[in-house]
Amino acid sequence: MTEPFAIRKPKSDDPQSSSGNEKVIEFIHVRKSFGNKQVLTDINFELHKQQNAVVLGKSGTGKSVFIQCIVGLAYPDAGVLKVFGTDILDGVEDEEDLIKIRRKVGFLFQGGALYDSMTVKENLEFPLKRQLKVPSRGEIKDLVLEALESVGLVEARNKMPAELSGGMKKRIALARTLILKPEIMLYDEPTTGLDPVTSREISELILEMQEKYHISSIIITHDISCAKITANRIYLLKDGVFYAEGAFDELEHSDDPWIRAFFE
């Protein structure tokens, strides 16, 4: 159990923290607009293996759109977007190959997005039963139990999502995403709406999962505490481009007042 006010840091404080420099996600001059509103102007970004990248920015600057492009919930207007070296916008002929790439990427939605007509157990079983190679009943049971143990909510397996607190929903949603053993995790404001204690617990859990499963992550957040706990590298999004990037300490003591404003 960690001390109450001690901040756990990612295993490596190297800003490019990775085992090797293998790039898992690459954005090259990506643009995205909705009607007349240009949301992403010129995004250039790299995520390396086992790196935790945190994206900060004001509300409405396109942070969520940025990660939605990776999983196909938004479609860029221009640019190159590579996941595991494959250009997913223009380099994939077969729909099945695209689905295989996307299955390696997990996405934690802001509200959790638990299926409210199913119990917690059924929520976790749902993605497993729809894999290309469906595990046996026994394997599914073991995987579900393992996932619930990793988030400390075994006792909640027969509950409906409506019976869960906000923090519990986030944990179960995280378990549901991790059950597929993704290699990349995308977190859309994982601590929004939670109290400071639960926010810290979720941040610690994100770090724990990254260390346990060797996952590369992109975390969209307004929560500076979460950024401090989870980030190897922080990117600041402004006017559709990454205005600044660096380690938490570097940016906290930046000379730029706009950057410092985030950390005050």
Place this chain on the structure above:
Amino acid sequence: MKHKTPTKRKIHKTLSHREESEVIDERYKNMPILLQDFFIELAQLSRFTVKFFLEIFKPPFEFREILNQAYKLGYQSLFLVGLSGFIIGLVMTLQVRPTMVDFGAESLIPSMISISLIREIGPVLTALICAGKVGSSIGAELGSMKVTEQIDAMAVSGANPYNYIVVTRVISTTLMVPILVFYADAIGLFGSYVALNINSNINIELYFYQALGALQFSDVFPATIKTFFFGFAIGVIGCFKGYNASQGTVGVGTAANSAVVLSSLTVFIIDMIAVQLTQIFVYN
């Protein structure tokens, strides 16, 4: 690094429903906005319907979910449909009886009621009840799933949300509405029998003998076929409205409401077409 505009090839189809950029051809830009919106919605609904026929044969086949939906949409509508059917039969008979008695044709009431009920009133009224109960339920449920990102969560996990959510519900409504119509017709005939016995005295065996004896293949078959189309329309429209609900609780309410309105209107249109086709191919 050169800027590369991605070509929207097969990949475009794998993206979730979020991206629906409708490009209006320059020739139609002067069309009134309402008309533009109508045609855009019609195009989207048509694409949504065609997708059903493409997805229905793709695995995985969600049999359990189909049964689950059949229970929710069909079995749980039995009381409402049965009660409505009983009241329809009762009221029709009570309304018609005085005139038939004046003409000395009281004995024709069972056959008259059964032909009206089986051909038209039973199917249409039951479909309208289902459009209200089932259509709104599907629209609201899917709209709620949409605004809480549950559909997106299914898509990004590699599951096929359209297959799991839409195909199962449309198959359920297509199969359950005809069963509900049959059930409503039977209860309606019983209601008619009860109404007749308020003022007269007719044996139930005689009543049903007269009622069912008046029916011909040309009464039953077209009426049964059109109920499948009713069920299909209610399912597709409810799913379409919910699947494309805009964000927020207002969007969910709008989806539910517009699912009912559009399903009801479509039931009338299908009925009109069915009657015309029956006139052409069956009675002529």
